[in-house]
Amino acid sequence: MTTVDDLRRAPNALAAHYRRFRVADRLLLSGHSHQAWPDVALEGQVEAFEDAARHVDDKWEHAFARAEEVREGYRRLLGDPDAEIALAASTHDLVIRFLSGLDLAARPRLVTTDGEFHTLRRQLARLAEEGVEVVRVRTDPVDTLAARLAEAVDDGTSAVLVSAVLFATSRIVPGLDALAAACQRRGVELLVDVYHALGVLPVRLSEWGLETAWVTGGGYKYLQLGEGNCFLRLPGHADRMRPVVTGWFAEFAALADGERPDLVPYGRGAARFAGATYDPTSHYRAARVFRFFANHGLTPPFLREVSLHQVDLLARRFDQLDLPEEVVTRDRATPRECFGGFLALRSPHAGELRAGLAERGVHTDSRGEHLRFGPAPYLCDAQLEAAMDALGDVVRARTFGQRGFG
Known part of the structure; x- marks a missing residue:
């Protein structure tokens, strides 16, 4: 039976079942909007x-x-x-x-x-x-x-x-x-x-x-x-x-x-x-x-366990970036178990950040002032870390480079 550790490591144990969506080769962090389909679809x-x-x-x-x-x-x-x-x-x-x-x-x-x-x-x-x-x-x-x-x-x-x-x-x-x-x-x-x-x-x-x-x-x-x-x-x-x-x-x-x-x-x-x-x-x-899902033991309790791990990893990696609060931040006062399946970052530049991530091959989306990172069970930890690190690159390039925000 699939375990969380099986999904954390690279290659992710489920990724081989999503070859047509090439989940192992892409940083698909729009899973709260549209997760990839397994090949059996x-x-x-x-x-x-x-x-x-x-x-x-x-x-x-x-x-x-x-x-x-x-x-x-x-x-x-x-x-x-x-x-x-x-x-x-x-x-x-x-x-x-x-x-x-x-x-x-x-x-x-x-x-x-x-x-x-x-x-x-x-x-x-x-x-x-x-x-x-x-x-x-x-x-x-x-x-x-x-x-x-x-x-x-x-x-x-x-x-x-x-x-x-x-x-x-x-x-x-x-x-x-x-x-x-x-x-x-x-x-x-x-x-x-x-x-x-x-x-x-x-x-x-x-x-x-x-x-x-x-x-x-x-x-x-x-x-x-x-x-x-x-x-x-x-x-x-x-x-x-x-x-x-x-x-x-x-x-x-x-x-x-x-x-x-x-x-x-x-x-x-x-x-x-x-x-x-x-x-x-x-x-x-x-x-x-x-x-x-039934054959691979992707039950609601297991999927919740995977989701909590993945969203927590994204949140911790975001905090490690130590980005300017006025550019992008998150809700740190609410316990992780009070959230669903994606990490919402708050930024007045959410649309620009999403576009910058897309230029770097990271698929996310934004709604108003919220930039959303949506993981999925077929992504390994290294992919999640790389996606969040790309956000750091976008913010630093636009904050300290010739082109600023807004």
């Missing part, structure tokens, strides 16, 4: 083509079997073996269906934070333009965020929408269990985005107190599933909702309403959040990657 894509060629229109029973494998993969990651899981190409597709099922006429208030990913940020901003009341609670201080979200809920609130791990800073949001309880008391829906948690945090919905919450996320980041593999986990009361945005696949298991035959019928559970005809290639790919 290509086998899944080829299998999708071969099933289509062999079975033509009868391919769908094979495609649906792969979709069920993907649902099972997410159930394991959520620690919810009986979960109703709806799938879609993006979290936006699923969030739109969720929002369309809320009674915004009666309860026109949505509560969220000012630190959500673009899926929520943009869509909620557009709804606000149409008259929906959108309340954005400041993320800082994160330790009280859940409590402040609960305080913002009133009888006119339809839903609270929040991330379990903030995508810009990597901070884990504590107290979601109390927020869920507050929402349940008020009859308010709670949607929790776990995109930046799955694959670097062991997620157990029962332990997190989120049994009554809607939970969304996907596999494009830490799970290495690639695009097109997002999910919405439905709570037990989901059958009360009739999403306005609904695809014809939702009719497969639909039951007519005997009392209101004039209404559009829905199936039960995840079926009522189904879309329409889709490209199943992503599910074939994801099924292969889920198997790969």
Whole structure:
């Protein structure tokens, strides 16, 4: 079984399984945004083509079997073996269906934070333009965020929408269990985005107190599933909702309403959040990657152990650089276990630093004033150290050379 030491040394024990992404030859520190795919992912894509060629229109029973494998993969990651899981190409597709099922006429208030990913940020901003009341609670201080979200809920609130791990800073949001309880008391829906948690945090919905919450996320980041593999986990009361945005696949298991035959019928559970005809290639790919993770013992507890080691190494190496605080710094007051799977450095020049690193072959990204280093299990310690050392080179070259910052 793979150990952390196996991944620390060069060559990394997993790197040989990612030859097509050349992870051993490149400094890919954008793992919080897009991790490399193992080579078996290509086998899944080829299998999708071969099933289509062999079975033509009868391919769908094979495609649906792969979709069920993907649902099972997410159930394991959520620690919810009986979960109703709806799938879609993006979290936006699923969030739109969720929002369309809320009674915004009666309860026109949505509560969220000012630190959500673009899926929520943009869509909620557009709804606000149409008259929906959108309340954005400041993320800082994160330790009280859940409590402040609960305080913002009133009888006119339809839903609270929040991330379990903030995508810009990597901070884990504590107290979601109390927020869920507050929402349940008020009859308010709670949607929790776990995109930046799955694959670097062991997620157990029962332990997190989120049994009554809607939970969304996907596999494009830490799970290495690639695009097109997002999910919405439905709570037990989901059958009360009739999403306005609904695809014809939702009719497969639909039951007519005997009392209101004039209404559009829905199936039960995840079926009522189904879309329409889709490209199943992503599910074939994801099924292969889920198997790969299982075969190599890449369980959530082990991946958390790897992540903590890698992010801690990056943080210590950064501190050793002793760079000017006004140029780039990090949060040293918060314990490492309060963060997710990447190191967020704060700098007014984050974009310039990212560009300078790219010139040196180091792939990172920046969001506003945050420069993000996202490691992955297939990187060895020497690669992480080299990537951070490159940051020192960029800062010193631009601070003390002819071209300064800004």
